[in-house]
Amino acid sequence: MTINLKVWRQKNNADKGRLETYVVKDVSPDMSFLEMFDVLNERLITEGKEPIAFDHDCREGICGMCSMFINGRPHGPKQGITTCQLHMRSFNDGDTVVVEPWRAAAFPVIKDLVVNRSAFDRVISAGGFVSVNTGNAKDANNILIPKPDADDAFNAAACIGCGACVAACKNSSAMLFVSAKVSQFALLPQGQVERAERVEKMVAQMDEEGFGNCTNTGACEAECPKSISLENIARMNREYLSAKLLANKK
Amino acid sequence: MSTSPKLKSKIPDGTLENKWTKYRSTVPLVNPANKRSIEIIVVGSGLAGSSAAATLAELGYKVKVFCFQDSPRRAHSIAAQGGINAAKNYQNDGDSVYRLFYDTIKGGDYRAREANVHRLAEVSGNIIDQCVAQGVPFAREYGGTLSNRSFGGTQVQRTFYAAGQTGQQLLLGAYTALQRQVGMGAVSMYARHEMLDVVVIDGKARGIIARDLTTGKLERHFGHAVLLCTGGYGNVFFLSTNAMGSNVTAAWKAHRKGAFFANPCFTQIHTTCIPVSGDHQSKLTLMSESLRNDGRIWVPKKQNDTRPATQIPEEERDYYLERRYPAFGNLVPRDVASRAAKERCDAGYGVGTSKMAVYLDYASAIERYGKIEANKQGIHHPSQDEIIKLGKSVVKEKYGNLFDMYKQITGEDPYEVPMRIYPAVHYTMGGLWVDYNLMTTIPGLYALGEANFSDHGANRLGASALMQGLADGYFVIPYTIGEFLSGEIRTKAIPTDHPAFDDAEKSADERVQKLLSIKGTKSVDYFHKRLGKIMWDECGMARNENGLKKAIAEIQQLRAEFWKDVRVPGSSNELNPELEKAGRVADFLELGELMCVDALGRNESCGGHFREEHQTEDGEALRHDDQYAFVAAWEYQADSKWELHKEDLAYENIKIAQRNYK
Numbered sequence: 001m002t003i004n005l006k007v008w009r010q011k012n013n014a015d016k017g018r019l020e021t022y023v024v025k026d027v028s029p030d031m032s033f034l035e036m037f038d039v040l041n042e043r044l045i046t047e048g049k050e051p052i053a054f055d056h057d058c059r060e061g062i063c064g065m066c067s068m069f070i071n072g073r074p075h076g077p078k079q080g081i082t083t084c085q086l087h088m089r090s091f092n093d094g095d096t097v098v099v100e101p102w103r104a105a106a107f108p109v110i111k112d113l114v115v116n117r118s119a120f121d122r123v124i125s126a127g128g129f130v131s132v133n134t135g136n137a138k139d140a141n142n143i144l145i146p147k148p149d150a151d152d153a154f155n156a157a158a159c160i161g162c163g164a165c166v167a168a169c170k171n172s173s174a175m176l177f178v179s180a181k182v183s184q185f186a187l188l189p190q191g192q193v194e195r196a197e198r199v200e201k202m203v204a205q206m207d208e209e210g211f212g213n214c215t216n217t218g219a220c221e222a223e224c225p226k227s228i229s230l231e232n233i234a235r236m237n238r239e240y241l242s243a244k245l246l247a248n249k250k
Numbered sequence: 251m252s253t254s255p256k257l258k259s260k261i262p263d264g265t266l267e268n269k270w271t272k273y274r275s276t277v278p279l280v281n282p283a284n285k286r287s288i289e290i291i292v293v294g295s296g297l298a299g300s301s302a303a304a305t306l307a308e309l310g311y312k313v314k315v316f317c318f319q320d321s322p323r324r325a326h327s328i329a330a331q332g333g334i335n336a337a338k339n340y341q342n343d344g345d346s347v348y349r350l351f352y353d354t355i356k357g358g359d360y361r362a363r364e365a366n367v368h369r370l371a372e373v374s375g376n377i378i379d380q381c382v383a384q385g386v387p388f389a390r391e392y393g394g395t396l397s398n399r400s401f402g403g404t405q406v407q408r409t410f411y412a413a414g415q416t417g418q419q420l421l422l423g424a425y426t427a428l429q430r431q432v433g434m435g436a437v438s439m440y441a442r443h444e445m446l447d448v449v450v451i452d453g454k455a456r457g458i459i460a461r462d463l464t465t466g467k468l469e470r471h472f473g474h475a476v477l478l479c480t481g482g483y484g485n486v487f488f489l490s491t492n493a494m495g496s497n498v499t500a501a502w503k504a505h506r507k508g509a510f511f512a513n514p515c516f517t518q519i520h521t522t523c524i525p526v527s528g529d530h531q532s533k534l535t536l537m538s539e540s541l542r543n544d545g546r547i548w549v550p551k552k553q554n555d556t557r558p559a560t561q562i563p564e565e566e567r568d569y570y571l572e573r574r575y576p577a578f579g580n581l582v583p584r585d586v587a588s589r590a591a592k593e594r595c596d597a598g599y600g601v602g603t604s605k606m607a608v609y610l611d612y613a614s615a616i617e618r619y620g621k622i623e624a625n626k627q628g629i630h631h632p633s634q635d636e637i638i639k640l641g642k643s644v645v646k647e648k649y650g651n652l653f654d655m656y657k658q659i660t661g662e663d664p665y666e667v668p669m670r671i672y673p674a675v676h677y678t679m680g681g682l683w684v685d686y687n688l689m690t691t692i693p694g695l696y697a698l699g700e701a702n703f704s705d706h707g708a709n710r711l712g713a714s715a716l717m718q719g720l721a722d723g724y725f726v727i728p729y730t731i732g733e734f735l736s737g738e739i740r741t742k743a744i745p746t747d748h749p750a751f752d753d754a755e756k757s758a759d760e761r762v763q764k765l766l767s768i769k770g771t772k773s774v775d776y777f778h779k780r781l782g783k784i785m786w787d788e789c790g791m792a793r794n795e796n797g798l799k800k801a802i803a804e805i806q807q808l809r810a811e812f813w814k815d816v817r818v819p820g821s822s823n824e825l826n827p828e829l830e831k832a833g834r835v836a837d838f839l840e841l842g843e844l845m846c847v848d849a850l851g852r853n854e855s856c857g858g859h860f861r862e863e864h865q866t867e868d869g870e871a872l873r874h875d876d877q878y879a880f881v882a883a884w885e886y887q888a889d890s891k892w893e894l895h896k897e898d899l900a901y902e903n904i905k906i907a908q909r910n911y912k
Contacts, residue, residue, distance in 0.1 A: 057493040063324040111825045125433030129426035134305040137383035144394030154387035190385040
């Protein structure tokens with residue numbers, strides 16, 4: 001099949017950037033979307049042109065590094081998968097496909113389709129952990145956790161930190177990402193000690209990074225490759241409110 | 251045979267059971283005040299790197315962490331699926347530290363160090379405790395206790411897991427511990443940085459040269475010690491289950507600076523991967539070994555059978571693992587299972603369009619689970635449809651994400667038709683030679699996790715990589731590093747304008763400029779794919795003398811061609827992924843040759859290293875313990891020139907025997 005690509009090219013953060021058109025022929029339906037980019041880049045290199053920079057690593061949908069905004073949707077048209085797992089059989093011969101980077105003030109473009117997502121790391125550093133030094137643990141089965149709670153915590157913890165939620169949101173909100181981590185620990189006994197402090201600090205850092213607020217549109221949940229639930233945002237709001245109320249009591 | 255004087259393994263005295271306990275209690279310490287002025291560089295942020303960095307920072311050391319990805323959370327440990335072993339004996343099925351130790355030595359085909367493996371088994375339980383304390387959401391039973399499953403090469407259930415995302419959850423646990431230290435200012439994080447050289451001053455590792463991948467700027471960083479936690483080198487084969495960026499560069503630079511490289515030919519070919527679909531393929535995807543718990547592997551009994559799997563009746567199927575290895579069945583170790591798949595396909599029994607695949611079938615597991623579930627739910631006389639429906643939901647809970655992934659990649663639904671699988675390069679048991687302290691032959695330079703060679707012998711058992719990475723980082727290096735650092739408390743930070751830093755930066759820069767200046771006609775991938783094909787054909791699942799000799803000559807020629815004809819676009823002062831790849835492939839082109847040299851020198855079959863000349867009558871690997879019960883540690887001397895140093899493997903506690911999974 002033949003695919004007409006319109007790809008965002010931007011030399012660096014100072015460059016204004018523009019869409020450029022590439023026609024890719026002989027695309028196999030079994031190729032992944034990124035493999036199509038490999039083929040295109042191979043051609044660009046042979047033609048003496050600059051290949052397209054894009055982030056990718058594991059190519060099995062778990063590292064969270066790939067990040068393409070395809071036809072107006074993060075990770076493309078299919079639900080519950082990352083760009084690297086999107087295969088060309090999801091497109092038709094002759095399709096025009098527009099590929100852009102994640103767009104958000106907190107995710108500045110580095111080059112072409114590559115953005116800087118270090119804001120997420122700083123949000124985790126602010127409180128997305130259980131403060132337990134190595135060597136302080138008791139026997140694992142001394143902490144009994146009801147299976148439903150463990151499952152819910154796992155579902156929240158499945159977030160891969162790719163940033164699709166931010167890219168999908170009209171407000172560039174990171175609430176789905178932040179709430180997934182807050183929820184994981186709020187649901188587990190290990191997270192109780194720092195429960196209030198954690199949510200306050202993470203939300204403060206999220207605001208400082210320039211992420212927008214949540215207006216319950218739900219685009220994040222619809223586009224999340226790991227189907228992280230919007231319930232987590234509700235839980236985070238509850239956690240945040242109770243943390244504030246508790247703080248006021250003191 | 252005797253151990254080379256250059257290899258001091260520093261294995262402590264005492265009985266096997268007491269070595270680690272005694273050593274841990276007597277290894278020299280660094281007092282808290284001195285720790286504050288000691289700097290440690292950690293390269294790589296996977297399970298080994300993140301856990302080591304977090305723990306060392308907790309102890310009070312000043313730590314710098316480097317990773318080439320955009321965040322430490324993306325390191326390839328994240329992709330490990332199936333689980334992590336630990337000798338907890340929660341299942342009351344006869345597990346113990348000794349049994350885990352024994353299984354690991356045997357699984358490694360008697361080519362690992364007893365003392366290291368026993369230590370690994372001893373700390374395995376602590377890892378689970380630590381991870382649970384961090385909030386890692388392991389799978390649990392209804393009573394709230396942790397759940398276990400089986401993995402290859404064992405007859406107990408000792409594998410802890412979090413669906414098919416165990417690596418992700420463990421890495422995120424270590425990552426959050428690391429980010430906590432970053433937030434506290436105890437760790438400085440350098441993401442999108444790649445180490446290009448190690449700086450050696452007066453014989454000791456004292457820092458690194460790193461390239462900021464965003465700006466292209468070369469940076470100098472001092473450390474009293476340097477820890478390489480940079481993973482394995484499976485990408486030398488181009489197609490592997492490794493991430494696209496996984497590379498050998500840090501380890502290889504260390505090797506060229508004097509760190510010996512041990513058992514480079516010991517690579518693991520994983521049994522259950524999705525087969526190659528075409529020339530465009532950029533990587534191979536693993537289907538977790540945990541699938542072999544419940545899935546049954548078969549091929550048609552008839553050669554070139556083109557019927558769809560579901561139309562082949564039961565009596566015309568050859569469940570060849572169950573047939574050949576009744577005791578372990580589908581759960582034989584990876585090397586054995588991979589070779590058996592290759593044997594069937596080579597003999598003409600393969601399935602799928604390429605005929606290079608075998609079936610992994612879930613039909614009987616779905617039925618079995620369906621019946622159990624119907625019983626649990628009190629459904630009497632369930633219909634076959636009900637059973638299948640219930641069974642599918644159980645399978646979905648256990649392996650859902652893996653089944654989804656298979657469907658996404660192949661376009662086939664594994665709940666309805668058997669999966670097609672074929673072996674693929676997955677893990678490298680070889681790596682930098684380290685002593686009991688995890689120190690390489692360069693004082694102050696350490697290698698942890700997959701980057702070292704020490705614990706898995708010639709074949710790693712499933713769910714043991716996560717265990718080793720975290721053992722090294724959380725529970726080994728924090729103690730053993732004291733042996734070296736206690737002697738460094740008077741060493742002031744060395745300014746980075748020292749001539750050794752000048753030289754290292756200059757040579758790193760020259761290499762970058764050289765790659766850009768060739769302006770040849772072929773892309774980096776072109777060379778990488780050709781190298782991969784040579785390695786897979788001649789140094790893959792089966793090897794022989796002629797093939798290896800041919801491969802060595804071909805690799806030398808390919809390397810010469812690369813340095814004459816590679817085309818690297820762009821410049822050195824910007825984000826340039828092609829330049830990054832070029833540097834890594836240049837190193838693979840040297841490593842590939844050493845792997846073949848090592849494979850050629852080892853005139854026996856053991857674990858993942860199968861020399862066709864050395865096999866039993868029924869095609870099993872044939873070791874020659876009298877000649878090859880040693881670690882082959884290679885010292886770099888010049889291009890294509892290495893000196894072999896041997897470390898004898900003494901088995902004092904285990905009777906060395908031919909592995910028998912029958």
